[in-house]
Amino acid sequence: MSGDRRKPFGPAAAAFVAGGAACLALGLMAPLTAFDLMPTVGPLSGQTMIPAAIFFGGWKGLSLFWKERDPAARPVFIATFAMIACGLVLTLPPVFHAF
Amino acid sequence: MGEMRLTDREIWAALHGIVFGGLLLLGFSAAVGGLCNLRQEHLTGEGVAVRTRRLVNGLWALAGLAWIAVITGTWVIYPWYTQGASPQAVLRRSPSTTAWDTVGMEWKAHLAWMAPILLTTAATVVGHLRDELAEVDSRPIRRALIALLAVAFAATTAAAILGALITKQAAVR
Numbered sequence: 001m002s003g004d005r006r007k008p009f010g011p012a013a014a015a016f017v018a019g020g021a022a023c024l025a026l027g028l029m030a031p032l033t034a035f036d037l038m039p040t041v042g043p044l045s046g047q048t049m050i051p052a053a054i055f056f057g058g059w060k061g062l063s064l065f066w067k068e069r070d071p072a073a074r075p076v077f078i079a080t081f082a083m084i085a086c087g088l089v090l091t092l093p094p095v096f097h098a099f
Numbered sequence: 100m101g102e103m104r105l106t107d108r109e110i111w112a113a114l115h116g117i118v119f120g121g122l123l124l125l126g127f128s129a130a131v132g133g134l135c136n137l138r139q140e141h142l143t144g145e146g147v148a149v150r151t152r153r154l155v156n157g158l159w160a161l162a163g164l165a166w167i168a169v170i171t172g173t174w175v176i177y178p179w180y181t182q183g184a185s186p187q188a189v190l191r192r193s194p195s196t197t198a199w200d201t202v203g204m205e206w207k208a209h210l211a212w213m214a215p216i217l218l219t220t221a222a223t224v225v226g227h228l229r230d231e232l233a234e235v236d237s238r239p240i241r242r243a244l245i246a247l248l249a250v251a252f253a254a255t256t257a258a259a260i261l262g263a264l265i266t267k268q269a270a271v272r
Contacts, residue, residue, distance in 0.1 A: 091213075
């Protein structure tokens with residue numbers, strides 16, 4: 001797929017993986033109440049700000065790592081959508097209240 | 100004749116749910132249509148360039164709207180929902196309405212954040228690949244982007260429906 005592609009797929013792959021990781025982090029953070037970053041908002045502040053930071057930090061870090069590289073698209077897509085699916089399931093209250 | 104008056108909180112809730120959320124939901128169809136039609140074999144070179152530019156601008160606008168919607172929802176409206184004689188207290192008072200808070204609001208508050216993350220991802224990918232995205236061998240990437248938009252749309256829709264139903268039970272005033 002990337003035979004004569006002019007631009008490397010790396011920066012796009014970085015965005016995909018960072019987006020998937022942030023969705024997974026949203027699910028993993030949902031049961032945690034220890035990250036009360038803003039008292040008026042409560043634990044929801046940490047449960048949302050930390051995944052957002054993971055998204056932007058991960059995107060930046062992976063973009064630097066993959067800047068000139070051309071990773072295979074298929075594993076990137078599989079990893080991304082697997083993390084999104086896990087994140088979706090883990091944000092369901094009956095699931096995260098079980099932890 | 101009665102007065103039509105909105106409190107500051109009701110204005111913020113309307114901005115969050117109807118203006119930002121409503122515009123966001125409208126924009127998804129345009130973004131998916133733009134991606135589906137971005138095919139080199141059906142367009143001239145100039146057509147690809149124009150459509151790609153529109154798609155990049157549109158996706159960044161949608162991502163911006165989604166960030167504004169979740170930030171106003173979490174930082175402005177959610178504290179009014181939880182504190183004092185709040186909608187949350189009203190919902191928790193009766194066993195028949197508790198689940199609107201413990202399931203409905205809990206899910207909405209987390210799920211909604213997937214939309215800006217996934218829209219920013221899509222905007223970044225389209226902004227990086229630009230015209231190359233219209234090439235025949237980029238079809239898997241276009242399909243992956245459409246799937247991202249579908250998840251973001253589903254998250255936005257679920258959050259919007261839950262928000263409307265929770266407001267019907269106990270509104271922020």
